[in-house]
Amino acid sequence: MNKEEMYEDIRRWKKEKNAVILAHYYQNDEIQAIADYVGDSLALSQIAAKTDAKIIVFCGVHFMAETAKILSPDKKVLLPNMKAGCIMADMIDEVRLSEYKKKNPDTIIMVYVNSTAKVKALSDICVTSSNALKIIDHYAKDNKKLLYCPDQNLGKYAMKLKGYNFDVWPGFCRIHHNLDTSMVERMKEKYPNSLFIAHPECKLDVLQMADYVGSTKQLVEYVEKSDKKDFIIGTEMGVIYEMKKRCPDKNFIPLSKTLICGQMKMTTLKDLYNCLKDETNEITLDEEIRVNAKRCLDRMLELS
Numbered sequence: 001m002n003k004e005e006m007y008e009d010i011r012r013w014k015k016e017k018n019a020v021i022l023a024h025y026y027q028n029d030e031i032q033a034i035a036d037y038v039g040d041s042l043a044l045s046q047i048a049a050k051t052d053a054k055i056i057v058f059c060g061v062h063f064m065a066e067t068a069k070i071l072s073p074d075k076k077v078l079l080p081n082m083k084a085g086c087i088m089a090d091m092i093d094e095v096r097l098s099e100y101k102k103k104n105p106d107t108i109i110m111v112y113v114n115s116t117a118k119v120k121a122l123s124d125i126c127v128t129s130s131n132a133l134k135i136i137d138h139y140a141k142d143n144k145k146l147l148y149c150p151d152q153n154l155g156k157y158a159m160k161l162k163g164y165n166f167d168v169w170p171g172f173c174r175i176h177h178n179l180d181t182s183m184v185e186r187m188k189e190k191y192p193n194s195l196f197i198a199h200p201e202c203k204l205d206v207l208q209m210a211d212y213v214g215s216t217k218q219l220v221e222y223v224e225k226s227d228k229k230d231f232i233i234g235t236e237m238g239v240i241y242e243m244k245k246r247c248p249d250k251n252f253i254p255l256s257k258t259l260i261c262g263q264m265k266m267t268t269l270k271d272l273y274n275c276l277k278d279e280t281n282e283i284t285l286d287e288e289i290r291v292n293a294k295r296c297l298d299r300m301l302e303l304s
């Protein structure tokens, strides 16, 4: 069966089953091409909360499908490849977070969306890379004690930018964390007329060299609005598919060939096809965890 035949079946099943396909910007191009919505974590969780579809097929990693289930408990949420997880999300768990909370009972726990439902359930508020700075401002400006978890890089960037001081969990995304300043120097030298744009999961010294820092959605919007033609991309290279779609005449150069998230790329068109056909790989959650995790996400959606 070729790709077009698979697309045809997927389109027909979507209608017959009243299903919607959500895909993260880091997914393989062939998945982004058939998705109803392509976006970052915040946009996709807002769509998941509002959609009338009965089935949500979430092409992304495990915590994203969990987030959709937290927000849409009556819908069937399917994850095409159950092995697709997030390395950063796995750097924190409910046991270690509970221990931190016992030692720091007055601290507000701010959790990045890249976390499991169990960790969200123990947290006060969730953030994404689109709204983290705004929500950190909301709490930190009153000198409230904060823990930002699990991404140390976005937390450190916010502290530097705003002059705040709060606890950060030592987690990171290996894809972004492995970028370094020498790579930026080399690429800027090679493409002197380009702008370097980066995701805040990169290290602080790399971010300080960027012409613009933003979430995947913000990066896509930035290149669209910019009158520049060449961009060095400091995030997972899947985002280039959407950038190219919106700006076919511009050039997008990944900062490094290593900017590929193996977890995000694990989902194939075949996985999506089989998952929708048989309605397999359903995400289920303990109701108490879901309700507590939803409280943490609702607070974020209110402040976004």
Ligand code: SF4
Pocket (backbone or CB within 6 Å): 026, 061, 085, 086, 087, 088, 089, 114, 173, 174, 175, 176, 236, 261, 262, 263, 264
């Ligand atoms: S790119 Fe990094 S943060 Fe995003 S899913 Fe992959 S491992 Fe997780």
